[in-house]
Amino acid sequence: MVKASKGYRRRTRYVMQKRARDRGLSPITRIFQTFEVGEKANINLDPSVHKGVPHVRFHGHTGTVVRMQGEAYLIDVRMGRKMKQVIVRPEHLRKA
DSSP states (O other): OOOOOOOTTTTOTTTTOOOGGGOSOOOTHHHHOOOOTTOEEEEOOOTTOOTTOOOGGGTTOEEEEEEEETTEEEEEEEETTEEEEEEEOGGGEEEO
């Protein structure tokens, strides 16, 4: 048997897949959306944009914007009892 890969995007066959009608590049307005500090944002990975993607374990989580970091945002996400900080570009965020 071949050893299972341990890459960054492993086991994401269906998570990182768009529906048939949504295929192709996302609208450019998603890149320009802004978030204020303290605002809630949903992390929703966009498979057509490979830059600034957080780890797949954060897909579907909601967090609070802490600050901007370059073109991306620093988001506080609760995972169980812990708070994690994730750097995400705006293409992968939605207003909550």
